[in-house]
Amino acid sequence: MENFSLLLHGFAVLFTLQNIGATIIGAVLGLIIGAMPGIGSLAGVALLLPLTYKFNPTTAIIMLGALYYANMYGGAFSAILLNIPGDSPAVMTTIDGYPMATIRKRPGQALLTSNISSFIGGLIGMIILTFTGPALANVGLKFGPAEMTALLLVAMTSIGWLVGENPTKGLLLTMFGILLACMGMDTLSGSPRYDFGNIYLLGGISFTPFVIGLVGFAQVIKLMEERNVQTKAVTDKLTIRGSMITRHDFKRLLPPAFRSGLLGTFVGVLPGAGATTAAFVGYAAQKSFKSEEPLGSGAIEGIAACESANNGAAAGAFAPLLALGIPGSGTGAVLLGGLMMWGLNPGPLLFTNSPDFAWGLIASLFLANLITLAIAWSVIPFLIKILSVPTKLLIPCITVVCVVGSYSTSNSMYGVLVMFLSGILGYVMQKCRYASPPVLLAFVLAPLLESNMRKAFIISRGSLSLFIEKPISFFLIIVLFAILLFPLARSLLLKAGIVKQKENNP
Amino acid sequence: MRKVVSMISLALMLASAVPLLAEGKADKASTGFAPSKDIEWVVSSSPGGGSDIYTRMISDIMTREKLAGGQTFLVTNKTDGGGEVSRLMVSRVAAGKAADHTLLTFNSGDLMPMVKNTANRLENFTPLAMMAVDKQLLFIGEKAKYKTFADVIAAVKAGGNVVMAGSKGDDVATYEMLIKELGFTENQIAYITNDATSGAITSILGGHVDLVISKPAAADQYVAAGKLIPVLALSKTRFTGSLASAPRLSEVGAYKDVEYPVWRGVVGPKAMSPAAVKYWSDALKAVSETNNWKNDYIGKFKLLSEYMNNEAAAAFMANFQASYLKSIGK
Amino acid sequence: MAEEVTKSKRFGVNQLIPFAMTAIAVVFIWLGISVYGFWSATKGPLPGFFPVVVAVCMLFAGIFAYISSFKEKEPVWPRANWLVVLSVALIMGATFLIGLLPSIAVYVLVWLKGYEKCSWKTTLITFAFIMFIVIGCFVLWLGVPFPKGIIFERFFN
Numbered sequence: 001m002e003n004f005s006l007l008l009h010g011f012a013v014l015f016t017l018q019n020i021g022a023t024i025i026g027a028v029l030g031l032i033i034g035a036m037p038g039i040g041s042l043a044g045v046a047l048l049l050p051l052t053y054k055f056n057p058t059t060a061i062i063m064l065g066a067l068y069y070a071n072m073y074g075g076a077f078s079a080i081l082l083n084i085p086g087d088s089p090a091v092m093t094t095i096d097g098y099p100m101a102t103i104r105k106r107p108g109q110a111l112l113t114s115n116i117s118s119f120i121g122g123l124i125g126m127i128i129l130t131f132t133g134p135a136l137a138n139v140g141l142k143f144g145p146a147e148m149t150a151l152l153l154v155a156m157t158s159i160g161w162l163v164g165e166n167p168t169k170g171l172l173l174t175m176f177g178i179l180l181a182c183m184g185m186d187t188l189s190g191s192p193r194y195d196f197g198n199i200y201l202l203g204g205i206s207f208t209p210f211v212i213g214l215v216g217f218a219q220v221i222k223l224m225e226e227r228n229v230q231t232k233a234v235t236d237k238l239t240i241r242g243s244m245i246t247r248h249d250f251k252r253l254l255p256p257a258f259r260s261g262l263l264g265t266f267v268g269v270l271p272g273a274g275a276t277t278a279a280f281v282g283y284a285a286q287k288s289f290k291s292e293e294p295l296g297s298g299a300i301e302g303i304a305a306c307e308s309a310n311n312g313a314a315a316g317a318f319a320p321l322l323a324l325g326i327p328g329s330g331t332g333a334v335l336l337g338g339l340m341m342w343g344l345n346p347g348p349l350l351f352t353n354s355p356d357f358a359w360g361l362i363a364s365l366f367l368a369n370l371i372t373l374a375i376a377w378s379v380i381p382f383l384i385k386i387l388s389v390p391t392k393l394l395i396p397c398i399t400v401v402c403v404v405g406s407y408s409t410s411n412s413m414y415g416v417l418v419m420f421l422s423g424i425l426g427y428v429m430q431k432c433r434y435a436s437p438p439v440l441l442a443f444v445l446a447p448l449l450e451s452n453m454r455k456a457f458i459i460s461r462g463s464l465s466l467f468i469e470k471p472i473s474f475f476l477i478i479v480l481f482a483i484l485l486f487p488l489a490r491s492l493l494l495k496a497g498i499v500k501q502k503e504n505n506p
Numbered sequence: 507m508r509k510v511v512s513m514i515s516l517a518l519m520l521a522s523a524v525p526l527l528a529e530g531k532a533d534k535a536s537t538g539f540a541p542s543k544d545i546e547w548v549v550s551s552s553p554g555g556g557s558d559i560y561t562r563m564i565s566d567i568m569t570r571e572k573l574a575g576g577q578t579f580l581v582t583n584k585t586d587g588g589g590e591v592s593r594l595m596v597s598r599v600a601a602g603k604a605a606d607h608t609l610l611t612f613n614s615g616d617l618m619p620m621v622k623n624t625a626n627r628l629e630n631f632t633p634l635a636m637m638a639v640d641k642q643l644l645f646i647g648e649k650a651k652y653k654t655f656a657d658v659i660a661a662v663k664a665g666g667n668v669v670m671a672g673s674k675g676d677d678v679a680t681y682e683m684l685i686k687e688l689g690f691t692e693n694q695i696a697y698i699t700n701d702a703t704s705g706a707i708t709s710i711l712g713g714h715v716d717l718v719i720s721k722p723a724a725a726d727q728y729v730a731a732g733k734l735i736p737v738l739a740l741s742k743t744r745f746t747g748s749l750a751s752a753p754r755l756s757e758v759g760a761y762k763d764v765e766y767p768v769w770r771g772v773v774g775p776k777a778m779s780p781a782a783v784k785y786w787s788d789a790l791k792a793v794s795e796t797n798n799w800k801n802d803y804i805g806k807f808k809l810l811s812e813y814m815n816n817e818a819a820a821a822f823m824a825n826f827q828a829s830y831l832k833s834i835g836k
Numbered sequence: 837m838a839e840e841v842t843k844s845k846r847f848g849v850n851q852l853i854p855f856a857m858t859a860i861a862v863v864f865i866w867l868g869i870s871v872y873g874f875w876s877a878t879k880g881p882l883p884g885f886f887p888v889v890v891a892v893c894m895l896f897a898g899i900f901a902y903i904s905s906f907k908e909k910e911p912v913w914p915r916a917n918w919l920v921v922l923s924v925a926l927i928m929g930a931t932f933l934i935g936l937l938p939s940i941a942v943y944v945l946v947w948l949k950g951y952e953k954c955s956w957k958t959t960l961i962t963f964a965f966i967m968f969i970v971i972g973c974f975v976l977w978l979g980v981p982f983p984k985g986i987i988f989e990r991f992f993n
Contacts, residue, residue, distance in 0.1 A: 036973070049553070144714030145698075161823050168901045172857055177895035179864055182887040185588050185619075187674055188699050189883050192623055193872055196866065199594060201621060202587035217924070224917040271708050325727060326708050333702065334840060336557065344955060348731030393954075393962050396947045399920060400940050400966050408980045420924050427921075431911040432853055450886045457880025458696050459669050459714065582981050693878040 007130050010359030011367075022059045023320060023364055026066030027372040029111030029244035033067070034074020037084045037212050037405050045071070045334045054087050057342035061361050064338050068331065069122065072275060072311045073372050075342035076114040081386055082398065084216035088207065088277035092283045094215065096302030104298040107387055109245045111380045113300050114307045117257040119373040121308030123317025124261035125268065126366050136316070137323040140269035145455035146466045148272065150448040150476035155281055157342075157483045167477070173429075177442030180205055186489050188454050200414050207407035207416040207443065210422045213290060217402045217423025220395055222430060227392040237449075245300075253304040256286050268399075269318025272452070274329040275310040275317075276444050282309025309404050315365070322346050322358060523672040539606065539777060541575040541780035547609045548564045548582055548596050550589030550616060551718055556807075560770055561611045564637070564793055571796065573789040577607075579722070590624050590807065603779035608788065611636070612773040617827060622834055629829045631746035631773040632783055634792035636814035636822060638804060640721050640768040642680055643745065643752055644670070645729070647710045647718075655738040655758050658717065662694045671698045671706035672719035680719060680766035687755065687764050710734070713809035721768070722749060722808040741765045767826060770809075771819055787816040849913075850905040858898035866889040923947065935985035937975070941967065 014163040045068055055063065075090035093114065101107035143151065150376040185205020213452060245253075260282030268279040286305035287296065293299040320326040323434035325347030328393040339346055344357045351358050386394075406419035426436055460466035465474045516625060547565055551557045558581075565579035584592035591762035596610040612631070620626050644655065651666070652658045662668055672681060681697045688695075698715060700706045703724040710718040711733060716726075718734070722745065728734035729748045739745050742763045744754060754760045774783065793799055794813040804811045814822060847855075864887050868874070872884030923943055925973045930939035944966055949960040 004563065032973070047810060053919040115858065127722055140792075141708065141712035144709055144712050168897055168904065171855070172897040172901050175890050175897060176857055176860070178890045179860065180889055182864075182890075184789075186883045187701055189700060190619075190622070190674060191883070193883050194867060194887070199587045199590050202590050204905070205916060221917045221920045225914055241993065250887065255932070271705070273965045287934060289625065289706065318938065320708075324708075324711065326704050326711075333555070333704070334553065336704075345727050347727035349666070349727055391950070393958070395920065396944050397966050399960065400944065400970060402973055403940065404936075404970050405925060408974060410585050412580055412586050412591070413928060413936075414585060414591070416924075416928055418930065420921075422876075423924075424878055425919060427917070429853065432850055433908070433911075433914070434853060445954070446886075446890075454879075454881050455698050455709075458698055460880070461667060461696070461878055490888055580981060609944070 003133070006355060006359045008221075010356075010361075010363035018055075019059055019062050019360075019364070020367070023062040023368050024064045024371055024375075026376055027368050030067040030070025030370065031074040031077075032494075035077040035085050036074075037078055037216050037401060038206065039401035040087065045331055049334065057344065058346045058360055059356060060342055061339060061344060061357065062364040062398060064335060065361050065365050066372070068335060069311075069314055069343040069365055069368045072122070072314045073376050074117060075310075076118070076303075076307055077111065077383060080110045080114060081383060082394075083219045084398070084402075085211060087213060088440070088444060089279045089306075090314075091211065091215070091276070091437060092279040092310075093303060095283070095306075095437060096297070096299050099296070099298030100300070100303065101298075101387070106298075108380050110298075110303060111383060112245050112377065113249070113253050113303045115376040115380075116245075117253055117258075117260075117307040118311040118376075119305040119369055120254075121261035121311035122369040123366075124308075125265040125312040126362070127260075128265050129315055129319055130362060131440055133319055134323040134348075135321040136269055137326075138147065138272060140320050141324070142472060143270050144470070145452045145459065146470050146473040147448065147451040147476065148270065148472045149456050150480065151270070152452065154476055154480050155277075155284070155482065156449065157480065170437040171433050173434055173436075173438040173484060174378060174442040175440035177447040180210075181443045182450075188451060188458075200302075206409055206415055206418055208409045209440055210401050210443070211418035211419040211421030211440060212406050214426035214429075214439065216398070217419055218426025218430055218436075220398050220402065221423065221427045223391055223395055223398075227390075227395065231286040233256045233466070243454055249300055252292055252300045255289070256282075256291075256301045256304040257308040259289070259306045259350075260307075260309035261284060261312040264312025265316035265427065267309070268313030268328065269319050271320070271326070271328060272448050274311075274331075275313040276441075277311040277448070278313035278316075279306040280441055280445070282306050282312075288488045307494050311369075318362075318365070322350055322361075324348065325350070347503050355393060356362055364432040386484035507663075508771075509674060511815040516525050516543040530661045539779065540783045541577040541785075543603065544578050544580050544605055545607045546580050546582060546611060546714045547572060548584055548592050550584060550592045551612050552585050553583050555615075555721065557611050557613060557770075560637075560803070560809075563683045563799070563820075564772070564790070567796055567798050568789060570798075571733045571792065573792055577655065581645060590620060591625070594622055594624070594626055596715060596775050597626060599775035599777060601779070603776040604778040604780055608775055608778075608783035609771075610773050610775075611710050612823075614768050614826065617677065618675055618830060620835070621802050626644070626739070628823055630776050631815070632776055632778045633823050634772045634774050634783060634786045635794075636769055636812060636819040637790065637794055640723075640809050640811045641739075641741045641745075642719050642721050642768070643740060643764060644750060645710070645720060645725055645734040645737045646716065647713060648733055648735075649713060649778070651716060653737075654675060655753070655755075658695075658737075659688065662688075664691055667693075668695045668717065669698060669715040670695055670717040670719060671700060671709045671715040673703040674699050674701065676766065676768045677703070677706075677719045678769075679833075680764070681835070683766050684740065684755075684764050687761050707734070726808060732768060764770070769812075769822075769826075771814075771823065783816050793813060848910055850908045851902060854898050854902035854905050857894055858902060861891040861895040861898055864888070865895065869933070879918060879968065881971070887897075903910050931983055931985060933985045934980045935988055937970065 025189045036059055045064070049064070070086070075086035076093045076097060077082045078086045079090040079093040080101050082100040083094050097110050097114065156504055183201055184192065185202060186193045192202050207372065263282050264278035264287055267273050267281055268275070282305045283302065286301055291299045291301035295302045317328045317332055320328055321332050321336060324422040325336065325345070327336045336346060343352055344350070402419060403416055406415040407413065409415045429436060467477055547560045549558050561581055565581060568574045569579065586592065593610065593616065596608055599605045599608045617628065626735070646652065650660055650716065658668055670681060671679065678699060680695065682777065685695055698709070703720050706718045706725065707720065707728065708716045725734050729736060736749045739749070739752040739754050740772055741754065742765050744750055745752060754763045756763045772786070774786065791813055794811060800811060868884035868888035868891065872880035874884050874888060884911065888917050890986065927939045927943050930942065944963050948954045949956070950964055
């Protein structure tokens with residue numbers, strides 16, 4: 001309860017006009033940055049960091065926090081409206097977001113679902129952070145290489161659902177994604193891998209242009225087929241009222257949002273796992289629960305599950321960042337640098353030495369969450385207007401954003417080239433009926449799995465015993481085997497007549 | 507057809523107005539060298555990181571102290587190919603105004619992968635100055651198996667396995683130097699490379715490894731909180747303050763002190779004119795003498811200020827490159 | 837162009853992806869084992885281990901996909917779609933000469949007016965909007981240094 005009173009004190013620090021103004025500005029900027037394909041939260045935070053130099057430390061930090069948070073909201077916008085994820089966590093949102101907007105013709109509802117779920121996920125994360133901050137961070141610490149390997153293997157088993165109706169194609173693409181991720185510098189050995197002597201490939205294939213191309217640019221190429229189709233008038237839904245979700249919809253989104261918020265927060269605490277992993281885990285978990293409409297067809301549950309998870313992860317990532325000074329990701333590292341520049345030293349001594357700063361920041365995140373929800377909600381009609389822009393005008397617009405966005409990721413035309421080639425690949429894939437999410441998710445998760453696995457083996461000197469010795473890892477390995485053997489066990493039991501055949505349509 | 511041509515020329519005319527937005531003014535230089543256009547300062551890593559902060563600090567001080575002739579610094583982060591592309595690009599900048607107005611942040615951690623993985627060498631650059639050096643220490647966690655470094659050595663000799671975590675680049679080289687001096691193999695003390703020291707510190711705080719190698723800045727607050735305890739100073743002299751308790755290797759046993767030079771410098775393209783080289787070298791010297799630099803950078807990040815002018819820096823870096831090349835067998 | 841509905845028997849586009857993937861798998865396996873190393877007694881998996889294991893899976897999946905790809909319909913490839921691809925290729929090329937922003941400007945104007953045949957009003961409004969986003973957001977605010985192209989470099993230096 002002591003934390004709660006400290007939090008209230010933090011709110012007192014927060015409620016000055018300047019600080020509230022800073023929160024609003026940070027939230028707006030974060031939304032814009034998040035929505036822009038090509039500028040992910042890392043680039044966004046890094047590029048906007050200098051802006052905060054003008055303000056005093058507390059205000060600057062508050063603005064930074066709001067920015068980081070709002071980023072997670074914004075990513076869903078272009079994902080839902082244009083099928084182009086604004087940043088990598090939003091990849092999962094496209095799966096249900098875009099169909100809900102276009103096929104089910106409920107774009108406003110999709111956006112609102114995404115906003116509300118983001119809010120819930122973020123709120124859950126922040127509450128957990130407030131009351132268990134350092135303890136939560138310590139739990140994260142317990143996940144070393146062996147534990148992470150086991151956990152990721154468990155997560156990978158659920159990738160089975162991702163492969164969709166054609167397992168062979170899905171498997172093929174997952175493997176392809178992993179191989180692409182293996183290209184570049186191999187940190188553990190210090191030497192390059194699969195760079196084919198090309199100096200650009202020494203750095204591997206940059207992820208952001210790859211996503212923009214594979215999903216976004218490919219989408220634009222495909223849009224050419226639809227440009228002469230008269231845009232179905234969505235004008236009647238262009239008000240806030242028109243995009244309200246029904247009570248039933250709201251009831252539908254709550255359970256996934258709560259579940260994913262918890263899951264996402266936990267994933268955010270783990271070393272190396274970020275918002276993208278969280279979104280994936282949240283979505284995969286949703287598969288085991290009932291959804292009114294099938295996932296992937298524009299179900300509210302789908303959007304709720306991933307958006308809540310990624311905001312939860314953003315909050316969860318603050319636990320190790322503030323309590324231990326450990327950035328869980330590149331974005332965290334930039335935030336850390338920014339915080340340090342303002343004399344705020346995240347780490348074990350933070351809460352003792354600078355409680356005002358720390359709790360002011362945490363309080364500001366609560367407020368940022370609320371303000372971002374309000375702003376995001378109010379711009380929904382404006383965003384939907386985008387849908388009514390004739391496709392033929394949208395095409396050059398999106399193409400330009402793809403090109404410019406890919407360039408900005410590394411300030412070089414290499415990004416544009418990657419985007420270009422992956423766009424062609426994505427288009428060909430779409431035409432031959434290959435889905436792209438497996439490639440992207442494998443690309444993100446595989447390096448994490450590989451590096452943890454190799455580190456575990458270095459520690460154990462090549463023996464498997466480490467995975468059994470460490471309790472958490474041992475537990476997860478049992479879970480892994482359970483999941484893998486479950487279908488087999490079930491069919492054996494069925495044959496033996498012990499279990500009745502259920503009428504099921506999974 | 508005419509319509510298309512006229513459209514394109516109209517478009518080109520409109521488009522030619524666009525770059526004017528981002529262009530600086532040109533000034534005529536009077537005597538000697540003085541910057542006469544925007545200076546492009548390339549950083550081969552991403553914004554927010556150590557090299558980035560270093561670059562922006564120096565460029566800010568130079569602008570404030572009017573050491574840049576009123577011109578602006580354009581700090582650009584180019585991270586392609588792990589930074590190799592930008593280094594290659596800078597080395598090839600053509601002589602003349604371009605070469606005199608291009609700078610590159612260059613550290614020991616940049617040189618090592620460059621010569622290891624590409625054909626690029628120090629000879630393709632003109633060293634301008636050395637600005638700071640850094641050193642490392644070994645730390646143990648709170649609930650460590652081994653309480654001192656002497657314990658570690660004893661354990662290894664008795665057949666035990668020890669795991670050390672650190673960052674890539676400099677730390678790896680220091681590790682190799684250490685085990686060589688101790689006469690151990692890579693299998694006896696295994697090394698886990700992380701992308702950044704924070705990853706290594708995470709693993710030791712969680713008790714997954716026995717030792718962590720880190721520079722003072724990254725470990726500072728953990729030492730203050732009691733979560734990390736320094737057990738070995740990888741330096742020829744002991745550290746001060748909270749790190750003073752760590753012995754040097756020669757104090758632990760019959761070994762020589764192990765110290766690996768970790769340095770931060772600034773270089774220019776090979777084709778930079780001598781007048782420009784002198785200018786930048788002096789400007790950087792002036793920066794290193796400001797209080798701003800000493801307090802807000804060196805002191806804050808716990809580095810050691812060590813200015814070397816272009817000639818001394820060139821000799822130092824060349825020496826460093828030669829011994830590194832030898833150590834990796836090239 | 838009439839749509840191809842008959843199942844293809846020769847090497848068509850449907851076979852392209854499985855074939856390419858299988859080829860990539862072979863390359864990765866070969867490099868992985870010969871150059872990067874598979875397993876070491878002390879360190880466990882070497883850099884080549886993970887990619888090789890994955891590539892082997894991909895090899896089998898690829899062969900399987902290749903075989904079953906003959907049962908699929910040939911997809912349709914509308915000509916118009918490739919125009920977008922061509923445009924971006926031209927933008928990339930033009931960037932070397934006149935820089936990225938001017939290339940984009942030219943592209944937008946030529947596309948809207950020349951290809952889509954929009955009115956001047958629509959063209960200029962859309963053009964202004966796009967350039968507003970690009971310049972306002974990326975150039976002025978985020979300060980991204982766009983390439984200026986050889987011609988402008990020479991002009992202004």
